[in-house]
Amino acid sequence: MLADLLPPGAVAVERRDDNDPAPLFPVEEAAVAGAVAKRRLEFATTRLCARDALALLGVPAVPLPRGPNGGPVWPPGIVGSLTHCAGYRAAAVARVTDVAGLGIDAEPDEPLPAGVLDLVADPAERAALPTGGPHWDRLLFCAKEALYKAWSPLTGRWLGFEEARVAFAADGTFSARVLVDGAGERTRFEGRWKAAPGLLIASVTVNLTG
Numbered sequence: 001m002l003a004d005l006l007p008p009g010a011v012a013v014e015r016r017d018d019n020d021p022a023p024l025f026p027v028e029e030a031a032v033a034g035a036v037a038k039r040r041l042e043f044a045t046t047r048l049c050a051r052d053a054l055a056l057l058g059v060p061a062v063p064l065p066r067g068p069n070g071g072p073v074w075p076p077g078i079v080g081s082l083t084h085c086a087g088y089r090a091a092a093v094a095r096v097t098d099v100a101g102l103g104i105d106a107e108p109d110e111p112l113p114a115g116v117l118d119l120v121a122d123p124a125e126r127a128a129l130p131t132g133g134p135h136w137d138r139l140l141f142c143a144k145e146a147l148y149k150a151w152s153p154l155t156g157r158w159l160g161f162e163e164a165r166v167a168f169a170a171d172g173t174f175s176a177r178v179l180v181d182g183a184g185e186r187t188r189f190e191g192r193w194k195a196a197p198g199l200l201i202a203s204v205t206v207n208l209t210g
């Protein structure tokens, strides 16, 4: 279902469990050395998704370590994003000749814990959230995390939840406006979202043309 949220040229691989053995390269092993088994499994399965997605682009299996800001280090010429939450792991990748940046995020379709929406959204964003259907507070959080995952590799900068505004349209898209400098003239980003039973996913694409 993630593929429906991606632009032409991007590919996705999703998994619902950690049942397939997913070997790691030594540099990846080092990233999760000492982590609890659950964290190691989700990390490994998500990298398996990433390697399978890269294979769809004809890119051989390579280590995908974590970079200084926490995001994956992709092979030259590739942009991409990873996500994992309970019962879902996914990777999306594209060639830089097709897409300038990608961010994906998955969340359980459940309300945010009490008080979190106030940290994630300003009063106008909260007031504009639609009603009915998915848990829109969680979807707003999901959309902003997808935005961050597209923004961070592009700029190398942190972005706080209060530094962007997200507005949902009725057609499964959303627009995100970043309130700080960092990506040149680029302050507006487009996203798409989808709900499956118990699950919300969001993507943000940075087009080559801005």
Ligand SMILES: CC(C)(COP(=O)(O)OP(=O)(O)OC[C@H]1O[C@@H](n2cnc3c(N)ncnc32)[C@H](O)[C@@H]1OP(=O)(O)O)[C@@H](O)C(=O)NCCC(=O)NCCS
Pocket: 042, 043, 046, 066, 069, 070, 071, 072, 081, 082, 083, 084, 085, 104, 105, 106, 144, 145, 147, 148, 149, 150, 152, 153, 159, 160, 161, 162, 163, 164
């Ligand atoms: C980094 C963050 C977005 C991850 O989201 P999450 O819902 O906790 O976790 P997910 O499973 O969806 O994503 C985790 C993956 O994100 C990726 N990631 C982490 N930091 C990243 C960064 N700076 N840039 C891009 N991707 C990043 C990693 O691949 C990570 O998986 P891995 O550690 O197994 O390799 C979140 O923890 C965070 O720090 N959010 C605060 C910043 C933010 O979202 N601001 C909103 C601005 S509007």
